[in-house]
Amino acid sequence: MSFLRAFAAFTTGSIRVVTRGSVAYFAWMAALLALVVVGAIAYSGQFEHGLIRTGMRDPVSWGFYIGNFTFLVGVAAAAVILVIPAYVYHWKPIKEIVLFGELLAVSALAMCMLFVLADMGRPDRLLHIVPLIGNMHLPSSLLAWDVVVLNGYFYLNLTVVTYLLVSWFRGRDPDKRFFTPLVLFSIPMAVGIHSVTAFVYNGLAGRPYWNASILAPRFLVSAFCSGPAVMLVLLQVLRRVTKLDIKREALSKIAELMAYAMFVNLFFLGAEVFKEVYSDTHHLKHLEYLYFGLEGHTALVPWAWTSFVCNVAAFVLFVVPRLREKALWLNAGCVLIFAGVFIEKGIGLVVPGYTPSVLGEIYEYAPSTTELLVSAGIFGIGALLFTATTRVAIAVVRGDLRLEAETQAAAA
Amino acid sequence: MSDDGVTRRAVLGAAAAGAGLALAGCRKQLVDEFVSTRLAEMDRDQVRRFVGELETRYREQYGRDVHVADTPAEEGVLFAYGLDLDRCNGNRKCVEACVEENNQSRGGTGHGAPIQWITVLEMDKERGVDLDHANMYYDAEQVPREGHFYLPVQCQHCDNPPCTKVCPVEATWKEPDGIVVIDYDWCIGCRCCMSACPYGARHFNWTEPNLPAEQLNPEMHVLGNRPRMRGVVEKCTFCVQRTRRGLYPACHEACPTGARVFGNLLDPASEIRQLIERKRVFLLKAELNTRPSFFYFYG
Numbered sequence: 080m081s082f083l084r085a086f087a088a089f090t091t092g093s094i095r096v097v098t099r100g101s102v103a104y105f106a107w108m109a110a111l112l113a114l115v116v117v118g119a120i121a122y123s124g125q126f127e128h129g130l131i132r133t134g135m136r137d138p139v140s141w142g143f144y145i146g147n148f149t150f151l152v153g154v155a156a157a158a159v160i161l162v163i164p165a166y167v168y169h170w171k172p173i174k175e176i177v178l179f180g181e182l183l184a185v186s187a188l189a190m191c192m193l194f195v196l197a198d199m200g201r202p203d204r205l206l207h208i209v210p211l212i213g214n215m216h217l218p219s220s221l222l223a224w225d226v227v228v229l230n231g232y233f234y235l236n237l238t239v240v241t242y243l244l245v246s247w248f249r250g251r252d253p254d255k256r257f258f259t260p261l262v263l264f265s266i267p268m269a270v271g272i273h274s275v276t277a278f279v280y281n282g283l284a285g286r287p288y289w290n291a292s293i294l295a296p297r298f299l300v301s302a303f304c305s306g307p308a309v310m311l312v313l314l315q316v317l318r319r320v321t322k323l324d325i326k327r328e329a330l331s332k333i334a335e336l337m338a339y340a341m342f343v344n345l346f347f348l349g350a351e352v353f354k355e356v357y358s359d360t361h362h363l364k365h366l367e368y369l370y371f372g373l374e375g376h377t378a379l380v381p382w383a384w385t386s387f388v389c390n391v392a393a394f395v396l397f398v399v400p401r402l403r404e405k406a407l408w409l410n411a412g413c414v415l416i417f418a419g420v421f422i423e424k425g426i427g428l429v430v431p432g433y434t435p436s437v438l439g440e441i442y443e444y445a446p447s448t449t450e451l452l453v454s455a456g457i458f459g460i461g462a463l464l465f466t467a468t469t470r471v472a473i474a475v476v477r478g479d480l481r482l483e484a485e486t487q488a489a490a491a
Numbered sequence: 492m493s494d495d496g497v498t499r500r501a502v503l504g505a506a507a508a509g510a511g512l513a514l515a516g517c518r519k520q521l522v523d524e525f526v527s528t529r530l531a532e533m534d535r536d537q538v539r540r541f542v543g544e545l546e547t548r549y550r551e552q553y554g555r556d557v558h559v560a561d562t563p564a565e566e567g568v569l570f571a572y573g574l575d576l577d578r579c580n581g582n583r584k585c586v587e588a589c590v591e592e593n594n595q596s597r598g599g600t601g602h603g604a605p606i607q608w609i610t611v612l613e614m615d616k617e618r619g620v621d622l623d624h625a626n627m628y629y630d631a632e633q634v635p636r637e638g639h640f641y642l643p644v645q646c647q648h649c650d651n652p653p654c655t656k657v658c659p660v661e662a663t664w665k666e667p668d669g670i671v672v673i674d675y676d677w678c679i680g681c682r683c684c685m686s687a688c689p690y691g692a693r694h695f696n697w698t699e700p701n702l703p704a705e706q707l708n709p710e711m712h713v714l715g716n717r718p719r720m721r722g723v724v725e726k727c728t729f730c731v732q733r734t735r736r737g738l739y740p741a742c743h744e745a746c747p748t749g750a751r752v753f754g755n756l757l758d759p760a761s762e763i764r765q766l767i768e769r770k771r772v773f774l775l776k777a778e779l780n781t782r783p784s785f786f787y788f789y790g
Binding site for chain 2: 128129130131135136137138140141195198199200201204205207208213214215216219220221222223226279280282283284285286361364432433435436437438439440
């Protein structure tokens with residue numbers, strides 16, 4: 080049977096897997112769907128009236144949408160980078176780790192693209208950036224490069240996961256000559272999407288908070304924390320529901336690597352703080368705004384310290400072997416690290432870059448209800464996508480979804 | 492539109508003659524069908540047709556006779572601005588004249604805040620030009636206040652503009668006469684240029700702009716003061732609709748203190764050249780190497 084016919088059978092099988100499940104599963108999916116509907120309603124208001132529905136204004140012209148976008152690029156990148164330790168330490172179910180890492184990457188990237196779309200003043204002009212139809216400003220525009228690498232990475236991951244799943248579905252061993260080069264290529268691409276996204280901010284000389292060389296390295300190390308945090312939880316789920324031999328040592332090793340990444344992240348933060356505080360130039364204002372507030376404007380202060388405390392606590396939990404080997408502390412660490420990096424990238428990176436503004440104005444940004452609801456909706460779409468694809472992948476990995484069974488069912 | 496556009500068309504033409512024929516043809520068709528054409532890629536005839544369409548549209552929309560110019564940059568002209576900080580007293584007449592001339596949104600309920608292309612900063616004399624202590628919300632009725640001086644900021648029309656290079660769709664560029672312009676019909680509203688501008692010169696239409704018909708300035712330029720739409724960026728164009736006809740910018744004419752100097756940098760006899768010869772000038776945020784065409788000086 081040709082690949083296409085197998086793919087058709089795979090699709091129908093997948094739909095069956097996704098549309099069946101326990102009450103808890105349907106409750107979860109319904110809750111996500113409700114979130115998506117609420118987000119869509121909020122977005123329709125923004126679409127009709129414009130970005131005035133957000134908290135953004137001229138002095139702070141990017142906000143929560145672009146912050147979420149930045150955070151999720153990190154999640155997408157790091158899930159795949161887990162492949163490196165998997166190879167180095169010979170973790171057995173390496174193909175499976177690749178598979179689920181890339182599934183996470185695909186969902187995260189879908190959310191990234193939706194966040195960029197939500198932030199556009201003229202979403203109706205989206206085609207203007209499509210090469211040949213519109214005009215992509217290369218090589219000069221970093222945002223144009225970001226569109227290139229994010230799309231490239233998205234389709235690369237989509238190809239690998241589709242190939243792996245359909246191969247197993249057909250009961251065949253995936254051809255290493257085909258997928259190994261793609262997986263290896265996705266590693267520099269993962270670093271690439273994160274670096275290019277960092278460079279979008281980094282290249283703006285008029286914004287000293289972003290115009291620091293530490294930005295791209297900090298992006299990478301903080302992503303090494305947030306992406307694997309999701310993977311760690313997922314791998315524990317997989318241990319329960321599949322026969323995959325995911326060793327406890329592997330989980331502990333991932334947590335240990337995350338602790339090192341978090342240490343480097345905190346060290347980079349320290350380096351940044353030292354430079355700004357000791358040299359005490361105008362550039363210090365942005366950091367001051369984030370951690371202490373400026374002229375009574377303190378909206379970010381509690382968030383900044385929450386993020387710092389989460390990051391330090393997660394570091395302690397993951398660096399002490401006795402703690403990270405206990406499931407409770409391991410998962411607590413994952414939640415802390417996810418929250419810490421989410422605040423750091425989602426709010427702490429974007430807003431202080433604009434506060435004070437280039438002309439010294441302090442406009443205190445806070446996301447509007449529309450922004451919060453639209454963002455929740457986009458996270459809902461991502462979670463729906465990830466739940467559905469993970470379920471299909473688990474069914475394939477467990478052997479519940481097989482071509483033979485599908486053909487027999489069709490014949491009967 | 493620009494020299495750049497001409498070269499690109501020439502390149503496209505050459506490509507069409509060769510192997511690129513099919514591709515270029517296909518692209519043209521797609522462009523016509525789905526999206527408007529970028530102004531920078533239009534030839535003179537296309538621009539004229541487009542301008543004609545705009546005039547019809549604005550006449551219907553505002554019920555007034557309008558003229559949309561498409562005057563290209565003149566050869567041998569490079570515009571530059573000078574501003575005398577000794578004379579400026581912060582009266583903000585330039586801001587008002589700019590809003591009226593350039594059809595900025597007046598704001599109001601359902602239209603957000605008014606848009607102004609010039610920001611006048613009030614500063615402490617003892618601190619000098621220190622943006623961290625600048626106040627843009629001072630009362631213009633009370634000027635000049637004791638111990639303060641005033642610094643108007645608008646688009647600096649940089650020679651090395653950080654805003655144009657970040658645009659992902661090339662909707663903004665520098666014209667041969669030095670004016671940095673925006674194609675309002677091509678801008679996708681990503682606001683990268685606003686993050687890139689070190690002078691806060693770019694402004695966004697967060698919602699539908701409010702421009703009452705009776706306040707419309709009917710003398711327009713396709714790259715300048717024609718009405719903008721929701722979701723796009725706008726900024727000072729050195730009053731391209733005036734300066735390419737040999738007039739001074741509106742802010743220059745409105746200034747009651749004579750603080751403003753404008754002219755052709757390539758003309759040795761021009762006031763702006765004389766200014767640079769005779770006075771010592773300074774550039775805002777010179778350390779960023781944006782190389783502004785906007786020169787500040789004292790008396």
